[in-house]
Amino acid sequence: YPFEKTIQKPDVTLAEAIENIDIGGPSMIRSAAKNYESVTVVVDPIDYDSVLENMRENNGETTLKLREHLAIKAFIKTSDYDRTIGNYLNREQITEASFSLSLPLVTKLRYGENPHQQAALYGDFDRYFEKLHGKELSFNNILDISAATNLIGEFTQPTVAILKHTNPCGVGSDVDLREAWEKAFATDKQAPFGGIIVCNRPITEPLAKTISEIFSEVIIAPDFEGDARGLLQKKKNLRLIRLLTSATEARSAVDLRSVCGGLLAQDSDVSSETPEQIVTQRKPTKKELDAMLFGWRIVKHVKSNAIVYAAADRTLGIGAGQMSRVDSSRIAVWKAQEAGLSLKGSAVASDAFFPFPDGLIAAADAGATCAIQPGGSVRDNEVIAAADERKMAMIFTGVRHFRH
Template sequence: MKKRALISVSDKQKIVEFAQGLVELDYEIVSTGGTLKALQNASVPAISIDQVTGFPEIMDGRLKTLHPKVHGGLLGRRSNPDHLQQMEANEIEPIDVVVVNLYPFKQTLVSEGVTKEEIIENIDIGGPTMLRSAAKNFDDVLVVVDPEDYTPVLEGIKDASISLEFRQKLAAKVFRHTANYDAIIANYFLTQTGEKFPETYTVTYEKVQSLRYGENPHQVAAFYKNPIQNGMSLATAKQLHGKELSYNNIQDANAAVEILTEYDLPAAVAVKHMNPCGIGMAESIAEAFQLAFDADPISIFGGIVALNREVDAQTAEKLSEIFLEIVIAPSFSEKALEILTQKKNIRLLTMEMAQKDESFKLTTVDGGVLIQNKDIGSVDVGSVEVVTDRAPTEEELQNLLFAWKAVKHVKSNAIVLAKDNQTIGVGAGQMNRVGAARIAIEQAGDKALGSVLASDAFFPMPDTVEEAIKVGVTAIIQPGGSKRDQDSIDVCNEHGIAMVYTGMRHFKH
């Protein structure tokens, strides 16, 4: 008796050649719908599924493979005499190879102008069921879901070299494939129902690349992407020049881009170890980068720079003067590329600098995961509360808002000093707030005179304010909310310092 292969695919790349190879190996091909037509049009002998089931495809193709003669042929164990007897009694022929990939739900979901009805119709039912049946019985059924496996499967059948280990690997790929498919569907329905934290939370990611190593050379790592990506993402960025990104490159680059989205005017952000070491905003991107560089010309060495305007020749000349790991921008002029590609090791990436989406952020802990929506909170001129006798001047207020956007992205405890749309001192990741302030003040040096200060959380006591006053800070922005708020207000009033509350904290751990 000929062996039988069931083929039903949405992705038809290489399928004609694969089916023809099976025919040459004396397999009978059973197929459905569009796949059957594609095979017949290519003169590959194939029979329709209803010739096997004795039941027509109905309901616009919704029902065609959910039949005992299909699933009995997949699930029947060849080593089990009872199964074989039942198969014979019910005229069920074994199916030895299953080649299925599923309705293009993901591709439909992201298509422009698609209707809800079209999305629902692209939820595959029969395909995942056949795959799961075949994968469960991998001892007896070769199940193929990935076109990349067509050639090794044909070669293995021809050479009689297919091992149990290979069969199990194909089955494992099937269950990953169906899990990914179902997770995308589940998350689509979450968006439709508005549920934020359901009783189970299913996520799926698709591999972008293996990485040379992780955070340190003794760690292994890989980069995965969200299959339904909304907004900007390094996973979809285009690399124009340089070697592959590393684990730390990706982390730092993501931090730089997240900061950059806070600013509408031409802005440049320099990042080291996921903290901004310099942020500048100006009328031109070249001026913005110069401000970011001048903010901390030592720490920027070996850092990552993100810019929210096209990199022109003038900016490229400045960038080329120092060692940078990565430069990210919406685009590079032809002359800028000519300049920067002279540096062998620099990575150049382009990506859309879109506004942040409201998706969720996942942080793993041992044995679990924390889930929260991204911190997209912001304040503006009209939403801050003046709590001191003196209100900030218009210039101070603009610098306060600039600093507030920056401190949001600095590891807590965080303090940022800024002046003239430039960070001049950053204190990050300290165990107490006054310690962070002292680091920022030391970095600012003489520039601290006339600057403003931003704090990511309230002052538990007035010591941070007192340190700022000593060096000439003139205005402060902080969330407020401490039991001892009045102590800080009193110190500000005593020295003529303006202070505003945001009512919003920006802890970043």
């Protein structure tokens, strides 16, 4: 029975799913596989040709080696089927008794995060991404591609983003993609060297000419216009990746992390709704609100502690991965100064609450006139008072976006 297809239907009921659990089919496959010494069991159409060729070479019979190989595939197939059923029922009944995962090998990688580590990619990566040109993807490339796709999925307007080590270096939005690139690149012109570029529109020739001037590892887009692709393919090592679905569809629903003694599983941080509770005396202007929401879409993709200064259509300064939130803010301000970008009238976004007023005061001193943060600190009143004293507008979202 087509259990996998059945549970993919948006309106499927539990009763309908259970009705489509096949019993006899898997039993016959398992019994055939158990007797592989005398039975050839084929569960994958991709094996038809090899079975026929094997029979031609052996007077109509198959070899024991092939039968053993096919039996292993059969047991894996029925195991995957049972696991799919178990995972579905576990999710529906909310028993959380166990967690199991079985994914097919996509490709073995040259090495992992570092050359001394072995690595491989499993799953259905090829369903979402197609490599059009360049060297084979590395472990780190794949991590960056995933991070870039998650980030660009936050935007519906034409947007270009640059990432390095999964952190955004700069993001810009504009109907003119070349202008969007200039806004993103202006944020930090040093970090993008060897980085990842992602765009949510097909790459045009003018954009390709501009971005080809710097060294990049990977460029990701829904497509590449003919002249643009030809231009970028002159760089033989540059990896061009076509995103085959929408960025939001490519996002994983579950976030898995390996830990000592087990595996952590959580829902992915894909909440797109941003509650807007204005907590200051002054309300934000339309321009400030747009800037705050722009920064908020980005800060959730920056390693904690994360601070982003933004305008309504671009990043101005990004501070990532510091143990102190104030230090992240200082780095973001320093980055903006190095880039020659003014923070006057900017919005500051923080992935978690300001535990003390000092972080907000530092942002105000840098030129920010509004702030967006989750709130929830025992000193929220002190932070709000500091904002009011400086006539800043501030929004509490009630949603934290830690990223470890």
